[in-house]
Every structure is written in C-alpha cells, then in structure tokens.
Amino acid sequence: MSNTTALSALLRLFRAQAFLEARISPMLGSVHGLSLTELLLLLQLGHAPLRRLRRVDLAQRLHTSQSTITRMCLPLEKSGFVKREADPRDARVGYVVLSKTGLARVEEAEKTLKRMAAEAFRDRWETDEIAMLAELLGRFTAALPGDIS
Amino acid sequence: MSNTTALSALLRLFRAQAFLEARISPMLGSVHGLSLTELLLLLQLGHAPLRRLRRVDLAQRLHTSQSTITRMCLPLEKSGFVKREADPRDARVGYVVLSKTGLARVEEAEKTLKRMAAEAFRDRWETDEIAMLAELLGRFTAALPGDIS
DNA sequence: CCGACATGCTTCCGTATGCAAGTAGTTTTA
DNA sequence: TAAAACTACTTGCATACGGAAGCATGTCGG
Numbered sequence: 001m002s003n004t005t006a007l008s009a010l011l012r013l014f015r016a017q018a019f020l021e022a023r024i025s026p027m028l029g030s031v032h033g034l035s036l037t038e039l040l041l042l043l044q045l046g047h048a049p050l051r052r053l054r055r056v057d058l059a060q061r062l063h064t065s066q067s068t069i070t071r072m073c074l075p076l077e078k079s080g081f082v083k084r085e086a087d088p089r090d091a092r093v094g095y096v097v098l099s100k101t102g103l104a105r106v107e108e109a110e111k112t113l114k115r116m117a118a119e120a121f122r123d124r125w126e127t128d129e130i131a132m133l134a135e136l137l138g139r140f141t142a143a144l145p146g147d148i149s
Numbered sequence: 150m151s152n153t154t155a156l157s158a159l160l161r162l163f164r165a166q167a168f169l170e171a172r173i174s175p176m177l178g179s180v181h182g183l184s185l186t187e188l189l190l191l192l193q194l195g196h197a198p199l200r201r202l203r204r205v206d207l208a209q210r211l212h213t214s215q216s217t218i219t220r221m222c223l224p225l226e227k228s229g230f231v232k233r234e235a236d237p238r239d240a241r242v243g244y245v246v247l248s249k250t251g252l253a254r255v256e257e258a259e260k261t262l263k264r265m266a267a268e269a270f271r272d273r274w275e276t277d278e279i280a281m282l283a284e285l286l287g288r289f290t291a292a293l294p295g296d297i298s
Numbered sequence: 299c300c301g302a303c304a305t306g307c308t309t310c311c312g313t314a315t316g317c318a319a320g321t322a323g324t325t326t327t328a
Numbered sequence: 329t330a331a332a333a334c335t336a337c338t339t340g341c342a343t344a345c346g347g348a349a350g351c352a353t354g355t356c357g358g
Contacts, residue, residue, distance in 0.1 A: 003263045003264075003266070003267045004263070004298075005276065005279050005280050005283060006263070006266035006267045006270045006279055007259075007262060007263045007266045007267075007298065008283045008287075008298035009266070009270070009279050009280075009282045009283035010169065010173075010262070010265075010266040010269065011192075011297050011298050012283055012287045012289075012290070012296075012298060013162070013165065013166060013169065013286055014166065014169075014170075014185075014189065015286075015290045015296075015297075016162065016286045016290060017162060017163065017166040018211065018212035018213075019212055019289050019290050019293070020159065020162065020163075020289065021163075021212075022212045024159075035344090036163075037344090040160075040163065043160075054306075054307095055307065056305080056306060056307080062167070063164075063167035063168055063170075064167075064345080064346085065345075065347075066306075066307065066308085067307085067308070067309080067310095067345080067346070067347080068344080068345055068346075070307065070308055070309085071308095071344080071345085072344090090306085090353075090354070091306095091352080091353055091354085092305065092306045092307070092353045092354070093305090093306060093307085093353095094306080094307065110156075113156060113159070114152045114153070114155070115152075116159075117152070117155035117156045117158070117159040118152045118155045118156075120155070120159065120289070121155045121158070125288070127154065129285060130154050130155055130158050131154050131158075132281065132285065133158045133162075133282070133285045133286075134154060134157045134158035134161055136278060136281065136282045136285070137158065137161035137162055137164075137165045137282075138157075138161045138165075139273055139274070140161075140164070140165040140168050140169065140269070141161070141164045141165060141168050144168070147161075147164075148160050148164075149156065149157035149160045149161060184314090186314090203336080203337095204336070204337065205335080205336060205337080213316085214315070215336075215337065215338085216315075216316070216317080216337085216338070216339080217314080217315055217316075218337090219337065219338060219339085220314080220315085239323075239324070239335090239336085240322080240323055240324085240336095241322070241323050241324070241335065241336040241337070242323095242335090242336060242337085243336075243337065299358100300357100300358090301357095301358090302355100302356085302357090302358105303354105303355080303356080303357100304353100304354080304355070304356090305352100305353080305355090306351105306352085306353080306354095307350105307351085307352085307353100308349105308350080308351080308352105309348105309349085309351100310347105310348085310349080311346105311347095311348090311349105312346095312347095313344100313345085314343100314344080314345075314346105315342105315343080315344075315345095316341105316342090316343085316344100317340105317341090317342090317343105318339100318340090318341090318342105319338105319339085319340080319341100320337105320338080320339075321336100321337085321338080321339095322335100322336085322337085322338100323334105323335080323336080323337100324333100324334080324335070324336095325332100325333080325334070325335090326331100326332080326333070326334085327329105327330100327331085327332075327333090328329100328330095328331085328332095
C-alpha cells in the first residue's frame with residue numbers, strides 16, 4: 001500500500017534528521033561557536049537581498065516562532081554578527097542585517113558544513129543519488145520563500 | 150562540485166523536516182494527545198521484541214539523551230501507556246514496556262500519521278519516487294538499531 | 299477622521315532538552 | 329577478592345523553544 005511507503009519515508013526523514021543533527025551540531029558549535037539553528041538563520045540572511053530580512057520573514061523561513069527569532073538575535077547582536085535596522089516606511093518592522101563580520105563567520109561555517117555534508121555522503125552514495133535526494137527533498141519547500149542552495 | 154550538492158541535500162533535509170514537523174506535530178497533539186517524539190518512542194517500543202526496551206537503547210534509537218528518556222516516560226507512565234519493569238539479571242537496567250492501552254493508542258496514532266504522510270506526498274509525487282526517497286533516507290540509519298518501517 | 303481590526307515585535311510563562319554530577323549496580327583487573 | 333573502571337539510570341542546572349498576552353504601529357471602512 002502506498003500509505004505504508006509514505007509513512008516509511010516520513011519516519012526515515014525524521015530519523016535521518018536526528019542522526020545528522022546529532023553529528024553536525026556539536027562539531028559546528030565547537031569549531032565556530034554557532035548552533036545549527038543560528039547558522040541556518042545567518043545563511044538565510046546571507047542569501048537575502050541586501051543581506052537583511054524582517055524578523056517575521058526569518059521566522060517563516062526557519063519554520064519557527066517570532067519569539068524564537070527575537071531571542072536568537074540577541075547573542076548574535078552582542079557578537080556583532082547581525083545588526084538591527086529600522087524601516088523608514090513602517091516603524092513596526094525591525095530588519096535583521098548581516099554584518100561584515102557576520103558574513104565572514106557564516107562563510108567559514110558554511111565551509112565546515114559543506115565538509116560535513118560531504119562526509120555524511122562519503123560512503124554508499126553516488127553523485128547522482130545525492131542530487132536525486134536533494135531534488136526530492138526540495139519538493140516539500142520549493143514553493144516556499146527562503147530556499148537556500 | 151559534489152560538495153555543493155551534498156550541502157544542498159543536507160540543507161533541504163533540515164528544511165523539509167522542520168516543515169513537516171510543523172504540520173504534523175500540532176495535529177498529532179490535538180487528536181491523540183501525543184507529541185511527535187512521544188509517538189516515536191512508543192513506536193520503537195511497539196516494534197521491539199516483547200514490546201520493551203532498556204532506557205539506554207531507547208535513547209540511542211531516538212538519538213536523544215538518557216535524561217530525556219527518563220523524563221519523557223514519566224507522563225507516559227501516568228497515562229498508563231508504558232510500565233516499568235526490572236531486569237532480574239541486572240538490577241541497573243529499567244525496561245520500558247508498552248502496555249495494552251499504550252499499544253492501542255500507538256496504533257491509532259500511527260493511522261493518523263500514515264494519513265498525514267500520504268497527505269504530505271499527495272501532490273507532485275509518484276509512488277516510486279516516494280519509495281526512492283525512503284530508500285535514500287534509509288541509508289543514513291539503516292545500519293543502526295531501531296529502524297522502524 | 300476615527301474606531302475596529304490587522305501586523306510586527308517583545309515579554310512572560312510553562313515545557314522540553316542536553317550536560318554534568320550523583321547513585322546504584324556490574325565487570326574488570328591486579 | 330578488593331579496588332578500579334564501567335554501565336544504567338536519575339537529578340540539578342542552564343538553555344532553547346512555542347504560545348498567549350501585551351504594546352506599538354499601520355490599514356481599512358464608515
């Protein structure tokens with residue numbers, strides 16, 4: 001039954017994510033002092049026009065809540081990786097802008113992540129199979145804003 | 150470059166997981182009163198021999214810490230879904246056993262999850278593509294114990 | 299023009315989680 | 329066989345997160 005296949009794919013997706021996050025997150029933290037979610041936030045900013053996004057758009061792109069964005073940005077501001085910027089047209093919105101140092105940091109961390117991604121696929125994977133996996137996974141969020149890669 | 154493809158696949162995996170969890174988890178909670186992680190825990194027990202597992206094995210299968218298992222089991226015990234059982238050979242280990250009511254509940258919730266999985270793949274997916282995705286994702290954790298599905 | 303509603307963000311509170319330390323029990327080793 | 333090392337589990341502490349409420353601002357309809 002196709003339902004069973006769909007369930008298997010879903011369960012394996014959750015399992016693979018937990019497995020990969022458990023391997024990648026500690027390394028990322030020890031090398032660059034960034035959590036995985038922080039890196040994903042900075043990557044979103046790096047790929048956004050003018051390297052800046054509204055907080056509500058960040059929340060949507062990361063599938064998280066606005067309050068999480070608010071709190072995640074505090075240490076990133078203290079570290080100088082992002083800066084706050086107001087919108088002259090609408091006083092409600094607060095942009096999160098990636099700074100120069102933030103850009104440098106995210107590029108370093110992206111290299112590390114790229115290395116670990118290659119490591120995760122090192123055995124048992126052909127190049128076209130990795131591309132196939134990326135294509136299939138991309139279907140879930142291809143229509144949504146914020147598709148890095 | 151193959152590194153870039155691997156990075157894309159990894160980023161899309163994280164993104165797809167966040168997207169799907171955001172859709173599935175609230176539904177699961179409102180219908181069955183279970184969080185996604187609780188359901189995954191109960192599913193592990195349901196597929197284990199004698200419907201029971203040591204806490205340390207549960208932690209390994211769910212890629213989480215032992216302390217999380219300890220705390221997650223408390224409300225599940227209160228609800229009567231799981232029971233504690235000692236090992237006569239080794240007084241250190243505490244088995245977590247799925248009860249009758251727990252089995253019934255997990256089977257209901259599994260049906261819901263199966264429906265939502267089918268829903269997630271409803272558009273833009275052929276049956277063999279879903280199977281392909283499941284096969285590819287399974288490679289990450291196929292060698293590890295606790296592969297449901 | 300102004301009252302009602304909508305939007306963007308922050309704060310408060312409850313919950314979930316990992317890590318380190320602590321406890322109890324088992325295995326290894328000298 | 330006794331001390332040391334290891335294992336399974338629990339607890340304390342710090343952190344991360346979501347949802348509801350609150351606040352400021354913007355928009356719409358009469």
